[in-house]
Structures are given as C-alpha cells and as structure tokens.
Amino acid sequence: MFFKLNPTAGQPLYLQLMQQIRHAAETGALQDGDQLPGIRTLAEELVVSPNTIVKAYSELEHDGLVELRHGSGAFITTKRRMRSLKDHVQVARRRLSKLIEQLRDEGLLDDEIKRAFEAELLHSPEFVRKR
C-alpha cells in the first residue's frame, strides 16, 4: 500500500493518512484482514513523526475500520456498515461523474468546476446549520 502525505495541505497529517486508509478500504485496495504497516516502518517510509501513525491508527480503531491486535499490529476490519458505505460511495461517484460531464458540456473548465465544488463544500454545512 502506498500513502502520500502533504505537509502543506492545510490538513493534519493523521487525518490525511486516515482518509487514505479509508479510501483504500472503500476501493478494495485494502481488504478485510489485511495488515497495515508497523508504526516505525510507516513513519520511516513516510518520514513523519510516529505519533502521526499512532493517532491515525487509533482513530481508525475508534471508527471500527482498524483492529489493533496486541503484539501483532493493525489490521483492516471491513464490517457490513463499511460495505454498504462502499456501495454508496460508488453510486455517488457515478452520479458525480455524470454531473461533471454535464457541466463540461455546458462549457465549464475543470478548474472552475473544482472551485465550485470546493466553495460549496466549504460553505454549506456551517451556513445551512446556522440558518
């Protein structure tokens, strides 16, 4: 499994790692029972503080995606919830790709579409909740 963390992305590194592991489990790149790299191994490979890995693994354990087995490491556990989430994500991606095709047909550039998505994601939850 390859992970890539961006220290200047404006997002904590442990969150980036969590998202990448979650994504790998959703796409099937990591499957039920697969072992994740050891803390020291992954810290050396990514050249990040081991605390980043520890935090990501323990948060994922809390979320139920990772099981920490004493003395033998961290393993992926995809339960039913995960599988249904995986289906949802696949459906959502198909819908999104249709929408993006439509927007391109209407003459929007990819960059403009991307910014529109980002702006919506940035505003909507806070503003909707406050209104």
Add this chain to the structure above:
Amino acid sequence: MISPAILTHDLTKSYGPVPAVRDLNLAVQANRITAFLGQNGAGKSTTIKMLLGMVRPTRGEGTVLGKRIGDAEQNRRLRQNVAYVAENKPLYGYMTVEQTIRFASSFYPDWRTDSEKKLLHEYRLPLHQKVKTLSKGMRTKLALLLAFARRPELLILDEPSEGLDPVGIEHLLQLLVAEAAEGVTIFFSSHQIAEVERVADHVCILNAGRLALNASLDELRQSYRRIDFVFPSLPPEREFCIAGVEKIQTAGHQLSLFASRNADAVVERGHDLGAVSIEVAPVGLRDIFLETVKEN
C-alpha cells in the same frame, strides 16, 4: 499526562546589557518531536546551552527530565540521559573515527553496539581517517552516530542538518523518526522549515529571545488560512476585526487576509458583506514563520 521533558520558567540570559533570551516559558512534551525555530541570533543556541548547564541563566529556572538545570549534581545526572549534538560538532581532530567511537562508548554503559555498527555501515564513515580531515557532512554524521548510539531519553540537536546534502538530510530525518518510534524525545533547532514541517509534532518559534509561537503542527495546519475576497466595492477593513485576523491587505477590488484562527467566521463575514469570490488557502509553516518573526 506524562511530565514535560523540558520545562522552563522565566528563563533569561543577558550578555552584559544585551538580552539573548527573555522570560522563556517553554514546555517540551516527552515522546514527541519538537522543532525549535528562529532567525540567527534569536537565542536558540543560548537556550539549549542553558538547558544543558553549559551557560548559566541570568534569571529564571528550568528542569530537564525532571532535574533542575541550575543544580550541578542534578545537571551532571541529567546529562547521562540526554544526548546533545552541538552546532559546530566539536570532536577531537587528532583522533581517527574508530578512536573517537571507542573513546565515546567507554563513557556510556548503555552504548548500543548494534546501532553503532549499523550507522557506520550506512554512513560509510572511514574508520581509520583522522577526524580533522573529514568533510563537514562526515563530521555531522560522526556526531550523530555518537548521539544515537547512547540510548538517550532525550536527544537535543542544534542545527543537525547543517552541512548535509539532500540525501544526508533525508537520512537524518529517517533516523530521527526511528529514534522517536523507540520512545526517544527529540528537541532540535533548524532552519530547514520544509523538513521541520514533515517530521515535527510540535513547533516553538523564538523571536528576539522571546517565545513567539508554541503549537502543534496539526493545530497550525488546521487553523492558519489565507483568505482572498473579491468585492464589487471594498468594505472598510474594520469589518474584519475578528480575533485571529493577523494581517489585511487590499488591492483594487481584492481583499486578502492572513488568519491564525477563525477562518470560518472570516469567510462568513465576507459572504455577508457581498463578496463575489471567496478563496481559502492553507498556509505553510514557512509563511507562518515569516509572519511570526516579522510582526513581533
């Protein structure tokens, strides 16, 4: 909560009338990688030397691994558990690499011969060459080997990457990370902001002898933002007097803010004031550093 590895209270050092370090209240947590940043002459090396008992504070006090730095006996004991790599890497030039390692290892009962062998191999240090004939990079590697092989609780490094090429720096960072994974607390000063940004858990910025910033890198990543607005007609700057807004710049219809927190509130304000474009971008440690040392 584990007690801090380093704790200082109003630590101050003046050289004659010139203050080098002023009222420093520093807490470095155990089992973390903490970076110590600051411009040249900001007081980093003086602080490190006070922590190690090499420079006597003018005022204030501190503890390292729970031992008081001002007490000669406690200081001697704490130095058994602290490995220090100095900026200028003082080594005996007339000794060979092998003699230097034999000499250093004789002082430490916990010397790790396995690490010594591994690092000797990786660093390709010439065993029989005299230290005075080594290149700067090689001297650094030898000094690091001596520090890493001691099994310290706390590693203090003053500009460890100075004089190393990019491959050497990458290797150094991997070693630091591996040491940290073994439970070693690391406190290092550096000018290599991009490297600090990758490996550090926590960052302290010293500016003109004072602590100007002390935060976890993940907090900084989450809270610092540059926000660019475009308005049909610019609202007055005072509309953006929101806690956390550090700087406001305007040009034509554009208004650009640098915020250390509360980016959501700033965006909402801009939205309410009729901004036609809002762009929020993360801020890297380099910009945070430059802003911090500029405004203070």
